Amino acid sequence: MGAPCKSAVVKLGGGLITDRSRPETVDENMLRLAARQLAEYVSSGGRIVAVVHGGGSFGHYRVAEALRGRDSLVPSDAPAIQYSMQLLSLRVADALLDSGLKPSIHAPHTFCLRPGKCWYDVLARDYALGLTPVTYGDVVPDGLKLVVVSGDVLAANIAEALKAECLVYATRVPGVLDNDGRVVKVVNTAAIAGLAMEGYNVTGGMKAKVEAALRASIAVPRVVIVGGENLYRALMGEEVGTLVKP
Ligand code: IP8
Numbered sequence: 001m002g003a004p005c006k007s008a009v010v011k012l013g014g015g016l017i018t019d020r021s022r023p024e025t026v027d028e029n030m031l032r033l034a035a036r037q038l039a040e041y042v043s044s045g046g047r048i049v050a051v052v053h054g055g056g057s058f059g060h061y062r063v064a065e066a067l068r069g070r071d072s073l074v075p076s077d078a079p080a081i082q083y084s085m086q087l088l089s090l091r092v093a094d095a096l097l098d099s100g101l102k103p104s105i106h107a108p109h110t111f112c113l114r115p116g117k118c119w120y121d122v123l124a125r126d127y128a129l130g131l132t133p134v135t136y137g138d139v140v141p142d143g144l145k146l147v148v149v150s151g152d153v154l155a156a157n158i159a160e161a162l163k164a165e166c167l168v169y170a171t172r173v174p175g176v177l178d179n180d181g182r183v184v185k186v187v188n189t190a191a192i193a194g195l196a197m198e199g200y201n202v203t204g205g206m207k208a209k210v211e212a213a214l215r216a217s218i219a220v221p222r223v224v225i226v227g228g229e230n231l232y233r234a235l236m237g238e239e240v241g242t243l244v245k246p
Pocket residue numbers: 014053054055056059060063081085136137138139148149150151152202203
């Protein structure tokens with residue numbers, strides 16, 4: 001067992017906190033379980049730099065709907081997708097509030113000029129004030145295009161920019177699974193080559209998550225992919241899920 005994380009960015013997977021089989025449906029039990037574990041982590045002395053959540057049956061559903069009959073998004077698709085993500089964000093904030101945390105929501109399309117050009121100063125300000133910044137995967141215009149900004153990448157970038165000690169991805173599955181369905185204890189660039197890592201969504205599923213986690217692991221001391229029910233244990237330094245190493 002390692003030391004507890006002093007500070008952490010936590011990504012709550014969209015597949016974890018929503019019911020992927022039903023449009024715009026929250027998995028209330030899972031979301032509340034995650035929120036309680038985050039509150040317990042704070043009570044144990046941990047600091048949450050930011051909570052980032054994915055799109056699940058909100059954002060991914062709306063993106064798929066906008067893409068029906070076409071192959072790319074345009075800025076006029078943004079309102080419906082952004083609205084859906086804001087709805088989910090309010091539900092996340094509601095669960096965090098009920099657990100005793102103090103969430104402040106930040107929409108990426110207001111702090112990213114375009115994908116890859118984001119400023120995290122307002123999140124840093126709220127973190128310094130003792131609030132819990134909440135943000136999420138979103139759609140952000142890029143010239144005349146509209147691009148999906150993945151929460152996985154955002155979480156990695158925030159952890160790096162705000163110098164979090166840990167980056168924890170909480171998912172519906174217990175970690176990165178090998179081809180026999182067993183949790184891989186450690187992944188690095190060499191080890192992922194042989195893994196199938198199926199599970200597709202518009203931002204690339206587990207494969208894209210591992211790639212974002214690997215990039216972050218160069219600067220962030222501890223990066224873990226873990227099942228949602230083990231979030232607290234991962235934050236407290238227990239060896240659960242998959243440790244991601246450069
Ligand atoms: O679920 C995607 O975020 P992710 C957000 O973290 C949208 O990949 C709008 C589909």
